[in-house]
Amino acid sequence: MISTLIYSSTSCLVGDAFQFDREMEKIRHVAAQRNEEHGITGFLFYFDNRFVQILEGEFEAVTHIYSRIRHDERHKGARIIWFSEIEGRDFSKWSMECSMNFIERNHSELSVKLKFINRFISDTSQQPIMLRDLLVSVALEMQRRQDFPKPQLVPLAANRNTSR
Numbered sequence: 249m250i251s252t253l254i255y256s257s258t259s260c261l262v263g264d265a266f267q268f269d270r271e272m273e274k275i276r277h278v279a280a281q282r283n284e285e286h287g288i289t290g291f292l293f294y295f296d297n298r299f300v301q302i303l304e305g306e307f308e309a310v311t312h313i314y315s316r317i318r319h320d321e322r323h324k325g326a327r328i329i330w331f332s333e334i335e336g337r338d339f340s341k342w343s344m345e346c347s348m349n350f351i352e353r354n355h356s357e358l359s360v361k362l363k364f365i366n367r368f369i370s371d372t373s374q375q376p377i378m379l380r381d382l383l384v385s386v387a388l389e390m391q392r393r394q395d396f397p398k399p400q401l402v403p404l405a406a407n408r409n410t411s412r
C-alpha cells in the first residue's frame with residue numbers, strides 16, 4: 249500500500265533572483281536523487297512565498313523523507329494537510345513547478361483552483377480532502393500542459409532589487 253503526505257510551509261529563502269534560483273536548484277537536485285532512491289514520487293509547488301509538497305511512497309519512506317524535510321532551515325512552519333493510504337500513485341515521478349504566476353495569467357480554470365487552494369490552506373476548518381483533490385488535479389494539469397514553461401524560478405517574495 250502506498251501512502252501520501254501533503255504539507256505546506258513558509259519559505260525562508262531570501263536574497264535576489266540568482267540566490268533564489270540557486271537554492272531551488274539545490275533542493276531540486278538533492279530531492280530528485282533521494283526521492284528516486286527511496287521510491288518517492290510527487291510534486292512540489294512554490295507560490296505566494298509558500299511551499300506545498302505532495303509526497304507518495306511506502307509509509308516508511310514517506311515518513312523518513314518528511315522528517316528530514318521538515319527540519320530544513322529553508323522553510324518553516326511545516327504543517328501536514330493530508331496523510332493517508334492511497335490505492336495507487338497519482339504521480340509517476342517527482343517533479344516541481346514554481347511558476348504559479350504563469351497559471352494566474354494564462355490558465356483561467358487553474359487560476360480559479362489556485363485561489364481556492366490559497367484560501368483552503370489558510371483556513372484549517374476547510375475539508376482537507378477537497379484540498380488534496382485540488383492540489384493533485386492542479387499538479388497533474390501542470391504536468392500535462394505541453395505549453396507550460398519549465399520552472400522560471402522567479403522569487404515571488406524575495407527582494408528583487410539586490411544586484412547580482
Ligand SMILES: Cc1cc2nc3c(=O)[nH]c(=O)nc-3n(C[C@H](O)[C@H](O)[C@H](O)COP(=O)(O)O)c2cc1C
Nearest residue numbers: 275278279282283299301313316317318320322323
Ligand atoms: C521545500 C523543500 C522541499 C524538499 N523536498 C525534498 C524531497 O522531496 N526529497 C528530499 O530528499 N529532500 C527534499 N528537500 C531537502 C531536504 O530537506 C534535505 O536537505 C535533503 O534531503 C538532504 O538531507 P541531508 O542533508 O540530511 O542528507 C526539500 C527541502 C525543502 C526546503
